[in-house]
Amino acid sequence: MSQVAAPGQRSAGEASRVGLRVPSLALLDAYADAMRAGWSPNNSRDVTGEYLARIERDPGEFIAWLLRPGEMIRLADGAEVQRLPDRLRWIVALDQPGEPLIGTIGLRWQDGTAQLPEHVLGHVGYTLLPAHRGRGYATEALALILDEARDVGLSQVEIVCDHDNHLSRRVIEKNGGVLTETFVNPRYGDEPHLRFVIGLE
Numbered sequence: 001m002s003q004v005a006a007p008g009q010r011s012a013g014e015a016s017r018v019g020l021r022v023p024s025l026a027l028l029d030a031y032a033d034a035m036r037a038g039w040s041p042n043n044s045r046d047v048t049g050e051y052l053a054r055i056e057r058d059p060g061e062f063i064a065w066l067l068r069p070g071e072m073i074r075l076a077d078g079a080e081v082q083r084l085p086d087r088l089r090w091i092v093a094l095d096q097p098g099e100p101l102i103g104t105i106g107l108r109w110q111d112g113t114a115q116l117p118e119h120v121l122g123h124v125g126y127t128l129l130p131a132h133r134g135r136g137y138a139t140e141a142l143a144l145i146l147d148e149a150r151d152v153g154l155s156q157v158e159i160v161c162d163h164d165n166h167l168s169r170r171v172i173e174k175n176g177g178v179l180t181e182t183f184v185n186p187r188y189g190d191e192p193h194l195r196f197v198i199g200l201e
Contacts, residue, residue, distance in 0.1 A: 016140045016143075017140055018092065018093060018102070018137050018140045018141050018144065019091070019092045019094050019099065020089035020090070020092075020145065021089060021091075022088075023063050023088060024063060024090075025060065025063060027092070027101050030101040031101055032051075032052060032055050034101065034129050035048040036052065039129050039130065043125060043127050044075070045074075045075075045076040071083045075187060076188050076189075077187045079187070081117075081119055083108075084110060085108065085110070085152075086108040086109075087106065087148055087152075089106065089141075089144075089145065089148075090103075090104055091103040091105055091126075091137065091141045101129075102129050102137055103128035103132065103138070103141070104127060105124065105125070105126035105141050105144075105145050106126070106145075107123060107124055107148055107152070107157075108124075108125075109123055109149070109154055114154055114156055114158075116158065118185075119187055121160040121188065121193065122157070122158045122159045122160040123149065123154065123159065124145055124149070124159050126141060126145075128141075138168070138171045139174045139175065142159075142172070142175045146198065149200055150200050154200055155199070155200055156197055156198060157197070157200065158196065159172050159177060159195075159196045159197075160196070161193065161194055162191060162193060163193060169196075172196045173196070175198055176199065177196035177197065177198045178197055178198070178199075180195050180197050181194075181195045182194055
């Protein structure tokens, strides 16, 4: 009898077409080039100017800053808050020559609880470069980051997308996401968002 994978997990022997990499100098040029071409690694606000300036000043310090726990971060409304524990990963395409950078994905959480602060829209956020969307890469990247969510002890994750982002909704639902509510968070404007929960047990 064939083994059926749980939501967010790959079947035995199924190879992923994407890999998750810790941010590094080896991929930094591709990351910076993508921002120069108009892509932003942050869905809630455009960080390209800030990030490119940091990269130009000191590439190594930029990588260290991305990975440094406890940093203060600025929200879309300008408020500054302390960054939660997180795992930031850069997504590469294993099925393309040279394994190019195709996007980013991150996991954030609070130790000892599945709850999140009001200003955090979800445990997982991701974005792909436009040329690589619609190919199933985001679905596979989300499955991989869910493995890391299990690794840090989360029993479920919340993921949020814009109400009209049908591609992202399909990515979440393919990984077992169940729609729990439509809501508006004034910090992020007056457009409605969809909240999904993915059970990991």
